[in-house]
Amino acid sequence: MNSVTVSTLNQYVDQEVELKGWLYNRRGSGKLLFLQFRDGTGIVQVVVSKKEVAEEVFEAARRIGIESSITVRGKVSKDDRSPIGVEVHGSDLQVMQEVHDYPIQISEDVPNIDKLLDQRHLWVRSRVPRAILKVRSEVVQAIRDFYYERGFVLYDAPIITPASCEGVSTLFEVPYFEETAYLTQSGQLYGETGAMAFGKVVVFGPTFRAEKSKTRRHLTEFWMVEPEVAFLELDGIMDLAEQQIQYVVNRALERCKFELNELERDTSILEQVSKPFPRVHYEEAQKVLQKLKADFAESDDEELKKLSGDILKQGLGADLGAADETALGMHYKQCVCIHHYPREVKAFYMKPDETGKYALGVDVIAPEGVGEIVGGGQREDDLAALEAQIKKHNVPPESIDWYVDLRKYGSVPHGGFGMGVERCVQWITGCRHVRETIPFPRTINRTKP
Amino acid sequence: MNSVTVSTLNQYVDQEVELKGWLYNRRGSGKLLFLQFRDGTGIVQVVVSKKEVAEEVFEAARRIGIESSITVRGKVSKDDRSPIGVEVHGSDLQVMQEVHDYPIQISEDVPNIDKLLDQRHLWVRSRVPRAILKVRSEVVQAIRDFYYERGFVLYDAPIITPASCEGVSTLFEVPYFEETAYLTQSGQLYGETGAMAFGKVVVFGPTFRAEKSKTRRHLTEFWMVEPEVAFLELDGIMDLAEQQIQYVVNRALERCKFELNELERDTSILEQVSKPFPRVHYEEAQKVLQKLKADFAESDDEELKKLSGDILKQGLGADLGAADETALGMHYKQCVCIHHYPREVKAFYMKPDETGKYALGVDVIAPEGVGEIVGGGQREDDLAALEAQIKKHNVPPESIDWYVDLRKYGSVPHGGFGMGVERCVQWITGCRHVRETIPFPRTINRTKP
Numbered sequence A, B: 001m002n003s004v005t006v007s008t009l010n011q012y013v014d015q016e017v018e019l020k021g022w023l024y025n026r027r028g029s030g031k032l033l034f035l036q037f038r039d040g041t042g043i044v045q046v047v048v049s050k051k052e053v054a055e056e057v058f059e060a061a062r063r064i065g066i067e068s069s070i071t072v073r074g075k076v077s078k079d080d081r082s083p084i085g086v087e088v089h090g091s092d093l094q095v096m097q098e099v100h101d102y103p104i105q106i107s108e109d110v111p112n113i114d115k116l117l118d119q120r121h122l123w124v125r126s127r128v129p130r131a132i133l134k135v136r137s138e139v140v141q142a143i144r145d146f147y148y149e150r151g152f153v154l155y156d157a158p159i160i161t162p163a164s165c166e167g168v169s170t171l172f173e174v175p176y177f178e179e180t181a182y183l184t185q186s187g188q189l190y191g192e193t194g195a196m197a198f199g200k201v202v203v204f205g206p207t208f209r210a211e212k213s214k215t216r217r218h219l220t221e222f223w224m225v226e227p228e229v230a231f232l233e234l235d236g237i238m239d240l241a242e243q244q245i246q247y248v249v250n251r252a253l254e255r256c257k258f259e260l261n262e263l264e265r266d267t268s269i270l271e272q273v274s275k276p277f278p279r280v281h282y283e284e285a286q287k288v289l290q291k292l293k294a295d296f297a298e299s300d301d302e303e304l305k306k307l308s309g310d311i312l313k314q315g316l317g318a319d320l321g322a323a324d325e326t327a328l329g330m331h332y333k334q335c336v337c338i339h340h341y342p343r344e345v346k347a348f349y350m351k352p353d354e355t356g357k358y359a360l361g362v363d364v365i366a367p368e369g370v371g372e373i374v375g376g377g378q379r380e381d382d383l384a385a386l387e388a389q390i391k392k393h394n395v396p397p398e399s400i401d402w403y404v405d406l407r408k409y410g411s412v413p414h415g416g417f418g419m420g421v422e423r424c425v426q427w428i429t430g431c432r433h434v435r436e437t438i439p440f441p442r443t444i445n446r447t448k449p
Helices: A006-011 A055-063 A113-118 A127-149 A188-198 A234-255 A257-262 A270-274 A282-297 A302-310 A322-332 A383-392 A401-405 A421-429 B006-011 B055-063 B113-118 B127-149 B188-198 B234-255 B257-262 B270-274 B282-297 B302-310 B322-332 B383-392 B401-405 B421-429
Strands: A016-028 A032-038 A043-049 A069-078 A086-097 A173-176 A179-183 A200-208 A221-230 A279-281 A336-339 A361-366 A371-378 A414-420 B016-028 B032-038 B043-049 B069-078 B086-097 B173-176 B179-183 B200-208 B221-230 B279-281 B336-339 B361-366 B371-378 B414-420
Touching (some): A006 A086, A016 A086, A055 A086, A127 A234, A127 A421, A234 A257, A234 A361, A282 A322, A322 A336, A322 A361, A361 A414, A361 A421, A383 A401, A414 A421, B006 B043, B032 B069, B127 B221, B127 B257, B127 B421, B188 B221, B188 B401, B188 B414, B234 B270, B234 B336, B282 B336, B322 B336, B322 B361, B371 B421
Parallel strands (some): A279 A336, B043 B086
Antiparallel strands (some): A016 A032, A016 A069, A069 A086, A173 A179, A200 A221, A336 A361, B173 B179, B221 B414, B371 B414
16 A cells, blocks of 8 residues: 555545654544644544554554554545545554654644744644645745746845845855855845846845844845846836736645635735736825825824834935835735835945935835835936945945946846845735744844744 | 736737846947847847937937936837847837946956956846746746745755765854854755654755855855655665756756857757766776776867866775766766765765675766766765764764754664755856855855955
8 A cells, every 4th residue: 555645635535544754733522532643744633543443553543642653544535624625534543653752732822933943844734834834835836936037137135245235234254265255135226237138137045134123024035036127217116126026926826726725815915916007106105194194193093102202203305214114004905115215225236316315216115014024126327326325324445346347347227126035925824924934034032943 | 008928029010118127238330229128027129219309308218328217218129030029110219327437348258257257247138047047047946936836945055054964074054142153064964854854855945054165066155955855765766866956957958048059059959958867886886987098098089188187086995076076967868867976975964785895875966067967866864874974974963962862762764865956056067166146156266245
């Protein structure tokens, strides 16, 4: 008898099968045991009846602790109450390793998140982390398919780099033989070299920020997808970001139904993603925020009152804060593109509009409290203007002379954006903290396991 | 008139089009210029006739240097001599940026590789690097599709890690706030945690080795794909590696015809990949090598004579060296699986066979001098045996206590392998040095650009 997997069990109704995996949970009385059996592809209930199996089999099924590794044999039956439509009537059970002290208990109590993160190597076996990480896997493949189908060339940027892209305060240093190098904060500058060679490229890899902030939106190590396109200007960049987000969310809605159901995710707002994203000028967004601040202040809801206090906290004309993004998400109930931020709040490589006051940049704000998931725009393509910005921002010129070369040798208008994979997964799965969206999160206090 | 791209030009035969891109090269006389125009998606010849265009257009077409950014208009015609089947009869040319000092010259001379690597941000625009990196892009997507289609869950391992997997001598340290962490050498140990949660996972990301060796096979930063599967034993691991390599090579042969042609790659050996890979026990491989050593010693070919001297240089019973792998590749003219290496030459986590003498491991050796592209095997799944190996290999136990947990809580037989993306691309493209297979190679002397 060949082993089969839980994911294919409904092809074996009324047949005898063998399954290899682990005991996930157990209920039952002295005569009838209901084993929740998992093999990584899914969970199925295995019914073990004292009357129908050898005494030592029943005894083992009763005795072994959760996460014992086992081989189960039995007959597959239809079962309408089962989430997968079948259950197994056990005839035999062999124990590979008997476990009695599995450190994570399945319980209804509020879990201790730090303890669970210490046990992340085991915790990933549980239903909730498993569902979130399965969605992550689908999201990443969807992103790769989106760009591949559209003729983008994958262009891996280096991780070990000579220079900073997003500010020196959050750089991780790496002693590199006799030199010092840094972990990349973004592959964008490299992506620009690729856009000049291939027209359309996508950089997709891990990026690093030595963030000291302990918010639920920050990791020190996270994956970012960064398309970069020659001859693409601001409107086209917004089109691309919108299409990519729609593609990815729709794919997750289609192919991760089971997981989103496991997570009890209300997908009503996600389902709005196919509508056009509102495109809102920064100045207009400021007005909306002023109105929301006033409205929320008068609310009876304590949370809204508190949010009101945090809206526009950095003042009018400043970059948006987390509360601003949350409020805009509540207002539009859809992803919204905020464009034309004041030039001063954006990075040195951003191209200004014709007034010189605003950057030709865009952030996409996701609803449901997730905030910015995309940041991008047109890059400065004029040599003198870029050199002036480099000077103004105190970027060491010798570290990015190669980048400046792109403006010397056939400069063209171009742009792109970066989307953080974890924030995107956080939104789709509705999980509270971004650390749950990556197998082994890295934060200021955590490099282990 | 909308801009079109070179890649779609054959849909516009006998139509007027506009193209945006760069001057790649130019030939011609005083009356007729042949511009090689590139836009990232391809290269097309644009014919500019003095009689047919405005004087200033002809003058610009004659004057501008290579890599000037330009907009070209003209009529598309069929042309059987063109590699893309069409050429453009230019009617107008606008210069976006005129360039006269592009630092890379197209010439038939032997290029200075170090100078070219210093200009890597520009060099990627040239035909050969462009073709190699396009193959890389296809290879990576093929790998991702292979695993996705087979139900593997993508499981990103952390880059910043607390411990060594492949030996402390090649670790890059990262000061991490108040602690010290390390750049990952392999995601395998993390992949094993995923196999216990999902059954089948694939880790795919950058890995790092502080290699001081300056061979044409080594980079300090390279991408590795690492599938890991619960209940998979040595034969199954060889099956998986064979299937994956066949899938990837066949996909490149199908979809990268243009690029392999640009690279003048003789694909006759690559086309043999669909045949079964010979599976050769290590002891048998030693005998083959002894015979090859003797045969080559008697050859009139100086290179073979030299190779003979390097075969089995580390002695019988040792790990295979580069010359051994080259010789095996020449002998089998196909990928070959060498399995059951002596336990001593393999890593601490390898499971031994029943004799205790050999590891249940396999390396896949690619032909044509490329050498090992896959290394893998069954992992030690017995708690006591693993702990003994950890002690013997002086692995700090506190750094991998979490890994040992996998043998305490439902241990099962499992295994997988790692394939280096760059070596695979090196083989497919036939390029001499692995540094050409990644956009921005990192070696002992190079972190820039």
